[in-house]
Amino acid sequence: MANPKKVALAYSGGLDTSIIIPWLKENYGCEVVAVCGDIGQGGDELKGLKAKAKKTGASECHVADMREEFVAEYLWRMVRAGGIYEDKYLLGTSIARPLLAKRQVEVALATGCDALAHGCTGKGNDQVRFELTYKALAPHLPVIAPWREWDIISREDAIEYAASRNVPIAQTTTKIYSRDRNIWHISHEGGELEDPANAAPDHIWMLTKSPEQAPDKPGKVTIGFEAGTPVSINGKPAKSALALLEQLNKIGAEHGIGRIDLVENRFVGMKSRGCYETPGGALIMYAHRELESLTLDKSTAHYKQRLALDYAELVYNGLWFTPLRESLDNFFSEVSKPVTGEVTLKLYKGNIEPLSRKSPNSLYSLDIASFTMGDSYDQKDALGFINLIGLPIKVKALLEQSKLAKAKKAQ
Numbered sequence: 001m002a003n004p005k006k007v008a009l010a011y012s013g014g015l016d017t018s019i020i021i022p023w024l025k026e027n028y029g030c031e032v033v034a035v036c037g038d039i040g041q042g043g044d045e046l047k048g049l050k051a052k053a054k055k056t057g058a059s060e061c062h063v064a065d066m067r068e069e070f071v072a073e074y075l076w077r078m079v080r081a082g083g084i085y086e087d088k089y090l091l092g093t094s095i096a097r098p099l100l101a102k103r104q105v106e107v108a109l110a111t112g113c114d115a116l117a118h119g120c121t122g123k124g125n126d127q128v129r130f131e132l133t134y135k136a137l138a139p140h141l142p143v144i145a146p147w148r149e150w151d152i153i154s155r156e157d158a159i160e161y162a163a164s165r166n167v168p169i170a171q172t173t174t175k176i177y178s179r180d181r182n183i184w185h186i187s188h189e190g191g192e193l194e195d196p197a198n199a200a201p202d203h204i205w206m207l208t209k210s211p212e213q214a215p216d217k218p219g220k221v222t223i224g225f226e227a228g229t230p231v232s233i234n235g236k237p238a239k240s241a242l243a244l245l246e247q248l249n250k251i252g253a254e255h256g257i258g259r260i261d262l263v264e265n266r267f268v269g270m271k272s273r274g275c276y277e278t279p280g281g282a283l284i285m286y287a288h289r290e291l292e293s294l295t296l297d298k299s300t301a302h303y304k305q306r307l308a309l310d311y312a313e314l315v316y317n318g319l320w321f322t323p324l325r326e327s328l329d330n331f332f333s334e335v336s337k338p339v340t341g342e343v344t345l346k347l348y349k350g351n352i353e354p355l356s357r358k359s360p361n362s363l364y365s366l367d368i369a370s371f372t373m374g375d376s377y378d379q380k381d382a383l384g385f386i387n388l389i390g391l392p393i394k395v396k397a398l399l400e401q402s403k404l405a406k407a408k409k410a411q
Helices: 015-028 049-055 067-081 092-110 126-137 155-164 241-254 279-295 298-316 323-335 381-410
Strands: 006-010 031-038 060-065 115-117 178-181 186-189 219-226 229-233 259-265 271-277 341-348 351-358
Touching: 006 015, 006 092, 015 031, 015 155, 031 092, 049 060, 067 092, 067 229, 067 241, 067 279, 067 298, 067 323, 092 115, 092 126, 092 178, 092 186, 092 298, 219 241, 219 279, 229 241, 229 279, 241 279, 279 298, 279 341, 279 351, 298 323
Parallel strands: 006 031, 006 115, 031 060
Antiparallel strands: 178 186, 186 271, 219 229, 219 341, 259 271, 341 351
16 A cells, blocks of 8 residues: 555544554555544543643544434334343444544545555454445545554553653553443443453442442433434433433443443454443343334334344444445335334333333234133134144154154063
8 A cells, every 4th residue: 555645543532543543644645634533432521632632633523412412213113123242232433433434534535545544453342333434435545554564462562652752542551441431321341351251340330320339219211212212201301312311321330330341252353351331221232122122013023133233233333334234224114113102111120120111012812821711712723723833743752652653562
């Protein structure tokens, strides 16, 4: 690849992307355009970001507020799909990367950049997620991935590099966790968490109360859905998708909801250990499953569960901008049409329990399900389908008995 003249860098202001700006200028002699998306990082992460980027060598820094788009067009799709990776992970980092990469490509094309760059390591999943998005939206632009090129091999090396070039960073050799935060979750990796034999220390958690410190009195929340999409809290329609999630994050965090400690299988083949906090997301996904149990027929529900696993892997592996993901979204949207109603949850010291499920599309029939015998279900009908379903089992058993009898007779 010929040296590019202008590179669009996916920029967060964290350790890796902060040192990439001077590294690109030193090694490629190019102009650097920093691109950042506000997807609910919160705190001080975006404060002074433009000034910091320019101070460390960027010619431009573009920051876009994409919070509402992130929730409505990405997270709610995942909720309708029921996408959960390896039974635990609610895909908070995975689902955000395609949107950030899309914005990076848009800025690159608008500002005349002739290359793209990111700060993902050569061991992680994010390099795949960013670069698959690049291939889908800007296949003609070459990609620079410094972690696959430079001599820096550890976060300690990166911190030393930053210090040598007066790049301001928050990380130190004693505070070296790698974190990723957005409106859906925050992840914690690195440090003592790298050894799965170590318990997660209390000080890593940033969003949620510990179960021990959560209120002694149980909380209660009612989440309303329309066609599988969250729309209300405690009977009050939300002003926006973002406002709804922000409110549920506060409710869940107060009761210690949404902490996950996971050893996961990365796309690149290795196992890694991470701790995640997803308070509002945990409430939404739990309530959504409860409502589906009331409104989806057995065959559809079971088939959807199988496809949800595929969907979660697509998201985790960065295959968002693909025909398969789009087709699956169409399926989940159609299946979700009857998933309308309200679910009330009890929250107590990190635990969630269902208190009430209501839907105008409920398939639950009290007359049929009740132990009191009604007219809607004739128990005598059960004999026929048991005989039909059991016929192959019966034939096999009779054959085995016949073989055994012949063997005994031969003796």
